[in-house]
Amino acid sequence: MGDSPDERFDRLWADHAAAVVRYARSRVLPDDVEDVVADTFTVAWRRLDEVPEFGLPWLLGVARGVAANARRSRRRQGALHDRLVSLADGTVEDDDAWPSLDDDSSTLAALRALSEADRELLTLLAWHGLTQDEAAQALGCSRGALKVRLHRARRRFAQLAGAARDIDQDRTPAPHRGGTP
Incomplete structure (x- = not known):
């Protein structure tokens, strides 16, 4: 008899969460890492039947899309911030979103x-x-x-x-x- 969905998801988390966290750390700002990991595993839970037996490549593919969305959101927030600052006092602060x-x-x-x-x-x-x-x-x-x-x-x-x-x-x-x- 196969694993229940809960057991399969728990095993997916236990086997690959650390790798997804490492991937997220390499792709987004530290403040966004937890959200990227949570959203990645939310997608995995919703689409558990689509996750292959070795789920890491599939999870990293999902994390890639989630991270891209987080970066786009961060850029939009930064652009809005810049516009608001420039409207308020005519200057734009240099807020580098990506750590060097x-x-x-x-x-x-x-x-x-x-x-x-x-x-x-x-x-x-x-x-x-x-x-x-x-x-x-x-x-x-x-x-x-x-x-x-x-x-x-x-x-x-x-x-x-x-x-x-x-x-x-x-x-x-x-x-x-x-x-x-």
Whole structure:
């Protein structure tokens, strides 16, 4: 006899909630993480019959859409805030909604410079541990399309990482070699 819907949902939560939280943290502001996770699992509960046996790629696909909605909502709120401020006193405050990464490494600089789509694809595989098939499912594309996108994203990342490394090396003084300084 199969699990009841409650048992299946509880197992889905136990197996994948931490991964969905990690994904949400990488996609939205800290204030929005809980909402993204809650909305993702609400969709999972409503569509429990559609969730495959290994539900992580499916959940991350849902979380991707929920996170995109949260970012759009945040941008709309920011735009409204800016308009209200500018109407009130003629100035617009600079309210950067996206935290910057403190690390100045060439790898993170290259990752930041990638398009949102390339960054998401690479992080689904590298940081969130999905296979290519699972990433294709999460992104809603075929495996063939994913392979092409991945090849192009890796090439762009390598080019950006190389350029950032060159810039870093230009700023770093050459090591002293023998003799007096």
